[in-house]
Amino acid sequence: MNYRQQNANNMAVRMLLTVLMIILSAASVFTSYAWGGVIEKPASFYVADEADVISSGTEQYIIEKNAELESLCGGQIVVVAVDFLGGMNIEDYAYKLFNDWEIGDKDKDNGILLLLAIGEENYWCMQGKGLERTLTAGDLDDILWNYLEDDFAAGDYDSGVRSVFDALYYSVADIYGASGEYDGSAGGSSDYDYTSAASGFARIIKMVLIVFLVLLVLLIITSIFFGRKNKGSRGGGFSGSDDGGSQYDRSPFDSSRRSRNRTRPIFIPTSRPSRPSGSSRSSRPSRTTVSGSRPGSSRSTFGGGSRSSSRGSGMGRGGGGSSRGGGAGRRGR
């Protein structure tokens, strides 16, 4: 009898523990969607893929490029993909996340957050307050439209993230005058000339001509002063960068305002075909609110995506940066 009683007691304890575990697991899933809560920082910091839409290769790429960017200027570009926002407005969510995670350098406030809400068919990009003037909401809007929107609409989130991350990376690197590597060929469908209109080929010709001229001048100088006995001195190097400023002034129709001379590379990720030229691109549809309407998506399931685990090396943390909010996104106004 005692044996039976003991068995019954053990069974009851086991059942109680099982129920408790189920309750605790459910609570841990739901807390991340609690009203006003944002997801927690992952170990890798730079990428949090709760929605499980970013490949491990892209995650590793983001981590590595962030390490480079951080050593260059303290900047950080954090990519977060969640299924839902827990009832929060996406800009509010991004604002809270940005400041909770302290993205970017503490003094320069040069962080960027790219937030994707997959289940809500929405995204948002927010910059730190140190970048508000050099990487405006208008700039971010352009970048998102040109490098993320098509892939996002098609459900190819990984490609979209990779492409837009590169655009953001080179934008920030350019602001700090870094000579990052990029494909200099013209591409994209943006009508904004962020660099001069010269193609890659024209830049090579320009380089060759300048080197030739420098050599010619040196040759003339040496022949004047030293005669034929002297060899020409070595030529100088070309360290020029693309010139040409943005055609978009802060106030483009008021010429008395200060113009913002900005050099920005046009690039295409090397593994990606060129986008079609502007004339064949359909005109931008009106922005409509995305809440409540969910166009067809290739994703078959929502919710409960696995939490991002750092599949690559690199532990990062917030640099103490902050944002005043704002930025640009997909939602309608």
Add this chain to the structure above:
Amino acid sequence: MKLLENKGLALIIMIVLIIGGFWLGGYKSLAGLYDDVEKVFFTGEDGDGICIENDLSERAEAAVNMVTVARKYVGESNEVRMLSDAAAALTAAGKSSDIADRLSADNELETAMSALYRSLENAGLSEKDETYRQRLYADFNSRGDTISHDPYNSYAQSFNRALSRFPANLIAAVTPIEQAVIFY
């Protein structure tokens, strides 16, 4: 002199002086608090110029640029006139120190900007001008977002809470001190 020797009168004078002193001190204190709140609005929490006043100015600028783009295609349409007037009103409000006027003007500007943005959708803009339209709208809205997060709103809410408590509420009832405007 005999009048002053009257105990009753002396008591009344004393009470009046105490109440008067209390009222005056309270008023000065509240006015000082309100000045601090206003300072955040006009110069920023750190006095660095990153403030709502500056954001409003940039919104007005974006609106003016949008009007310039729009005029090339729709002339002086209703939406163009509305936005142009709203931008002018916000600029005019900027000449006073009244925050409530600015809020009112900014709300009008928001409505007018959205209306013009939508009306230009099928106006046959060139690709370049379409890009301008989107960028200006993004800049405009972004400034609206930063305004909603500005620390001024926390200061204003704290001030309003203090104003609603006793005895500040009594002092405010008989003085020109009003609640601080919240910019959402």
